[in-house]
Amino acid sequence: MKMRLELFLVVSALICATGKPLSKATARNKLLLISFDGFRWDYDQDVDTPNLDQLVKDGVKAKYVTPPMLTMTSPSHFTTITGRWVEDHEVVHNMMFNSTTNLKVPHKQTLSRSEWWNNGVLPLWITAQNQGLKTASFYYPGGGANYSGQAVNRALLEKFDHVDDNETEWRENIDKVMSWFSDEDFHLVTLYYGEPDNVGHAKGPDHPDRKKIIQQIDRTIGYLRGAISRHHLNDKLNVIITSDHGMTTVKKRPLVDEIILNKYLNLLKLASFEILDYGGFGILTPRPGKEQEVYDALSNAPNLTVYKKSELPESFRLAKSERLPPIVIVADLGFNLNSRFIVYVNRGDHGYHNGEMDMKTIFRAFGPDFKKNFVSEPFDSVHVYPLMCKLLQIEPAPHNGSLSVTEELLHGTGGSTARLSAALLLSMLLFVFTAP
Numbered sequence: 001m002k003m004r005l006e007l008f009l010v011v012s013a014l015i016c017a018t019g020k021p022l023s024k025a026t027a028r029n030k031l032l033l034i035s036f037d038g039f040r041w042d043y044d045q046d047v048d049t050p051n052l053d054q055l056v057k058d059g060v061k062a063k064y065v066t067p068p069m070l071t072m073t074s075p076s077h078f079t080t081i082t083g084r085w086v087e088d089h090e091v092v093h094n095m096m097f098n099s100t101t102n103l104k105v106p107h108k109q110t111l112s113r114s115e116w117w118n119n120g121v122l123p124l125w126i127t128a129q130n131q132g133l134k135t136a137s138f139y140y141p142g143g144g145a146n147y148s149g150q151a152v153n154r155a156l157l158e159k160f161d162h163v164d165d166n167e168t169e170w171r172e173n174i175d176k177v178m179s180w181f182s183d184e185d186f187h188l189v190t191l192y193y194g195e196p197d198n199v200g201h202a203k204g205p206d207h208p209d210r211k212k213i214i215q216q217i218d219r220t221i222g223y224l225r226g227a228i229s230r231h232h233l234n235d236k237l238n239v240i241i242t243s244d245h246g247m248t249t250v251k252k253r254p255l256v257d258e259i260i261l262n263k264y265l266n267l268l269k270l271a272s273f274e275i276l277d278y279g280g281f282g283i284l285t286p287r288p289g290k291e292q293e294v295y296d297a298l299s300n301a302p303n304l305t306v307y308k309k310s311e312l313p314e315s316f317r318l319a320k321s322e323r324l325p326p327i328v329i330v331a332d333l334g335f336n337l338n339s340r341f342i343v344y345v346n347r348g349d350h351g352y353h354n355g356e357m358d359m360k361t362i363f364r365a366f367g368p369d370f371k372k373n374f375v376s377e378p379f380d381s382v383h384v385y386p387l388m389c390k391l392l393q394i395e396p397a398p399h400n401g402s403l404s405v406t407e408e409l410l411h412g413t414g415g416s417t418a419r420l421s422a423a424l425l426l427s428m429l430l431f432v433f434t435a436p
Helices: 002-023 050-058 071-083 124-129 167-184 197-205 208-230 291-299 381-392 403-409 416-433
Strands: 030-036 060-062 096-098 103-105 135-138 154-156 188-193 237-242 271-275 281-284 303-309 328-329 365-368 372-377
Touching: 030 071, 030 167, 050 060, 050 208, 050 365, 071 124, 071 381, 096 291, 124 135, 124 188, 124 381, 135 167, 167 188, 167 208, 167 416, 197 208, 208 237, 237 381, 281 291, 291 303, 372 403
Parallel strands: 030 188, 030 237, 060 372, 135 154, 135 188
Antiparallel strands: 060 365, 096 103, 237 365, 271 281, 281 328, 303 328
């Protein structure tokens, strides 16, 4: 009898230990998603970043994340918040456009135009709100739109002349967000910063000012962690830090010749609509009956690849888009598309093939539900969405991601394995007391 009692105590302890991650999941924790626009996957490797380094010890890190094709701000951010490929959510450019009317709306004005974002795909804010959660968007692309009559509970939009690198404001924004969590019981907040994208464009990814802004981001991460502690959220708040795309150095004269597309075809004669002066990605609608002529002419242009939309590689996840014009152009890494002769001032840019390492982004996460000192293999950004739904304990909307890709980042991963282990231990316990 004494031996049975000892076995009972041992097996009971093992069951409790095995079941711990499952019981932990009963409490719904909050989630903060932070995006630093244009934070290339390796930007912290040539800069002293003690706070980002500490995150690797205190949380999880992906070696890098692959953004969707297109490697632009709005398309990529909307893939993260919806878990859908660009051809599904249809935010196919930073600019809102209409290829029939020739409408072109600049990026920051597009952020408030619901007709650009509301295409039948529900972002995480709305899905969470429909399940009783309270959500907010702080400058995050898509947060200011209306989705079939539903708006995000609280949405702040950047003003047109907003200064992106004000460190004091960065800290004030963190304080606001922490008060939303602690004082107003928000469950999900998405927070967007426009750096290091601006510095990367203006100075290039190899410029010393890019390194300075990474150090500023690192200090901001340190301030964030202090704010989490001050608001007593260490055991209640999960944080994901990521980005939308990387950045590469633009090749310029006299090293290379710019790609001036009007040298290879008469755009005025052959095209009815175009956006060809926007980094490494271009779109064009040929005039009726001119698609093959346009395609053939652009095929002779150097340092780019031209596609008919219907023949885009499946890996691009763009061919099914109804919004994209019939001709898509992707410049080789570092070459900018120039339709005629426009003085191109950017020293860094994106919009290139998402398979290029310079387009890859960062991923860091920490909080009560994440493992510590864990580095994962790379994954596509589309898989972040089901991870966020798991953290918020909500049913996801239809999406293209898979939780199996990212759930290894969490405590108690392999929940079915844990339940199986518990069941086996319970069987052992029953055997102890029923054996003759």
